[in-house]
Amino acid sequence: MVRDIHQYLAEFDDIPGTRVYTAARARQGYQLNQFAMSLMKDENRQRFRADEKAYLDEWAITDEQKQAVLDRDYNKLLDLGGNIYFLAKVFSTDGLSFVQAVSTMTGMSVEDYQAMMNAGGRSPAGQRSIRDKN
Incomplete structure (x- = not known):
């Protein structure tokens, strides 16, 4: 096929927060x-x-x-x-460090972003599809 x-x-483009280069x-x-x-x-x-x-x-x-x-x-x-x-x-x-800059992209504080990443990253729950939220 x-x-x-x-x-x-x-x-x-249907995955929230994802930008494929x-x-x-x-x-x-x-x-x-x-x-x-x-x-x-x-x-x-x-x-x-x-x-x-x-x-x-x-x-x-x-x-x-x-x-x-x-x-x-x-x-x-x-x-x-x-x-x-x-x-x-x-x-x-x-x-700015990478962590500082990228935290601004998430709307999170540097401390919250770093804690999230240290804990394994953002949960995929609710982040699978934009289309499914309509």
């Missing part, structure tokens, strides 16, 4: 991720910190992506093609 890969990957997302976020990777260089981090908007304007990213960076809306950035490993350069530039 041959399945359409795009239809198959679209099924993952597909080829389509990679294409959408290419420049966004290039911007994030530029922050590996100290000179670029300094320029970004000095004037975030001006630095972002140097990149061929959408206004929506720029605003999501300025808002530090990591969930939105993932939706717009950001790769979490590249976006780590953004929150690292802000002096």
Whole structure:
């Protein structure tokens, strides 16, 4: 049986909180991720910190992506093609650890998020399907 890969990957959109990094997302976020990777260089981090908007304007990213960076809306950035490993350069530039940044994506405090992860992660109960909640 041959399945359409795009239809198959679209099924993952039904899982709450899940964003599969597909080829389509990679294409959408290419420049966004290039911007994030530029922050590996100290000179670029300094320029970004000095004037975030001006630095972002140097990149061929959408206004929506720029605003999501300025808002530090990591969930939105993932939706717009950001790769979490590249976006780590953004929150690292802000002096945040991975745990601190990711806790903001869950709406939990750092302490609650860390305790949840240390206890084995989020329970899958009620997290299987968006469609089933309608």
